[in-house]
Amino acid sequence: MKACIMCGGEGTRLRPLTFARPKPSIPILNKSSVVHLIEHLSKEGFNDIVITLGYMADKIEEELGDGRIFGVHIDYVYEDEKLGTAGGVKNAEKYLRDEPFMVLGGDHVLNLNLREMYRFHEITDSLVTIGLLSIDDPREFGIADMDVNNRIHRFLEKPGSGEIFSNLASTGIYVCDPSIFDMIPADTKYDFAKDLFPDMLSRDMKINGLLARGKWTDVGNAAAYRQAQRWMLEELPGTTIAGQFSAKDSRITGPLQLGHNVSVGSNSAIVGPIVIGENTVIGDNVLIGPYTTIGSNCVIENDSRILSSYIFNDVTIGSNCNVSGSIIDNGAKISDNCSLENGTVIGPAAVIGRNSTIHSDIRIWPEIKVEEGTSVKEDILNESYV
Numbered sequence: 001m002k003a004c005i006m007c008g009g010e011g012t013r014l015r016p017l018t019f020a021r022p023k024p025s026i027p028i029l030n031k032s033s034v035v036h037l038i039e040h041l042s043k044e045g046f047n048d049i050v051i052t053l054g055y056m057a058d059k060i061e062e063e064l065g066d067g068r069i070f071g072v073h074i075d076y077v078y079e080d081e082k083l084g085t086a087g088g089v090k091n092a093e094k095y096l097r098d099e100p101f102m103v104l105g106g107d108h109v110l111n112l113n114l115r116e117m118y119r120f121h122e123i124t125d126s127l128v129t130i131g132l133l134s135i136d137d138p139r140e141f142g143i144a145d146m147d148v149n150n151r152i153h154r155f156l157e158k159p160g161s162g163e164i165f166s167n168l169a170s171t172g173i174y175v176c177d178p179s180i181f182d183m184i185p186a187d188t189k190y191d192f193a194k195d196l197f198p199d200m201l202s203r204d205m206k207i208n209g210l211l212a213r214g215k216w217t218d219v220g221n222a223a224a225y226r227q228a229q230r231w232m233l234e235e236l237p238g239t240t241i242a243g244q245f246s247a248k249d250s251r252i253t254g255p256l257q258l259g260h261n262v263s264v265g266s267n268s269a270i271v272g273p274i275v276i277g278e279n280t281v282i283g284d285n286v287l288i289g290p291y292t293t294i295g296s297n298c299v300i301e302n303d304s305r306i307l308s309s310y311i312f313n314d315v316t317i318g319s320n321c322n323v324s325g326s327i328i329d330n331g332a333k334i335s336d337n338c339s340l341e342n343g344t345v346i347g348p349a350a351v352i353g354r355n356s357t358i359h360s361d362i363r364i365w366p367e368i369k370v371e372e373g374t375s376v377k378e379d380i381l382n383e384s385y386v
């Protein structure tokens with residue numbers, strides 16, 4: 001079975017995390033999110049994959065290669081200018097012409113039964129099947145009105161207040177018949193949700209919906225990213241330790257996934273679910289609370305507390321720091337006695353001086369140096385990155 005993954009977007013709402021990498025390469029459990037997606041597709045029998053690339057194409061191609069290590073074959077197509085979702089897939093038409101294919105976003109984190117959706121599409125005569133989820137507030141999505149026979153009669157992209165006629169939200173996962181290519185103009189900006197679906201419905205062409213069961217999110221912003229990490233951590237099967245591990249008289253409670261050569265000092269407590277990469281060193285009297293991931297080559301010094309936070313690689317956290325609900329990108333340094341409040345995002349190689357507080361939901365861009373004793377209440381941008 002074939003699948004097309006759209007990976008061209010710039011991920012501006014996820015800045016500063018998308019300066020160093022494209023959105024599909026943001027780590028979830030210390031592994032690029034698109035790798036999780038491809039592993040899931042492979043498991044479900046989608047072995048023939050085409051990826052549409054734009055922003056930072058090389059990073060994705062370098063990481064995934066021809067797909068062999070995931071048990072799939074991957075082809076790539078490149079977008080020089082923005083073609084929209086359907087326009088981007090049209091660009092990959094030569095790989096997708098001969099049988100129905102699935103479309104997904106490179107930022108999707110999910111555990112849905114995609115094979116079931118594909119099979120459902122095959123036994124109906126609709127041209128497109130849209131994966132739908134019932135959600136409380138669907139304003140950020142396309143919404144659909146579906147009858148008992150799964151036929152969609154109305155579709156509206158990002159409804160405004162007073163326009164929400166349904167809480168069935170489009171996941172942006174579609175199974176498409178190749179004949180849709182005849183309706184998508186080449187080399188033109190054209191979207192599934194804004195252009196193709198309304199056009200098809202106005203011509204009475206058949207679009208079906210299928211209520212998806214399971215977990216799905218698109219990692220569009222920092223809050224969705226934290227949610228996605230949480231889900232994946234909830235599914236950690238148990239405790240795995242990749243190799244050498246040393247912990248003095250500390251309390252370690254699973255589930256945990258530890259890379260090679262992690263060390264933990266005295267009187268620390270590590271309470272899973274937690275994932276830690278290789279060669280990370282954790283000091284004495286440190287509390288690392290549930291729903292945390294720490295990458296490789298990090299140092300967490302004595303007396304610090306890390307709760308529900310996502311720390312990438314080569315990060316140093318000084319002593320007596322409080323880090324809560326935060327995301328810290330590669331190579332950042334948090335000096336002693338700092339407090340990072342809930343929702344903080346620290347960009348790559350940023351340095352936070354001693355005794356500083358970064359207040360909730362603040363973003364610090366790459367390489368910014370925050371002076372000692374600063375109380376940061378507004379985002380700090382780095383002009384050279386704008």
Ligand SMILES: CC(=O)N[C@H]1[C@@H](OP(=O)(O)O)O[C@H](CO)[C@@H](O)[C@@H]1O
Nearest residue numbers: 085141142170171172191193194218
């Ligand atoms: C124009 C377009 O394709 N919109 C899609 C798409 O929205 P974005 O905001 O573009 O990510 O993905 C949503 C699901 O993530 C889906 O609900 C919506 O219909």
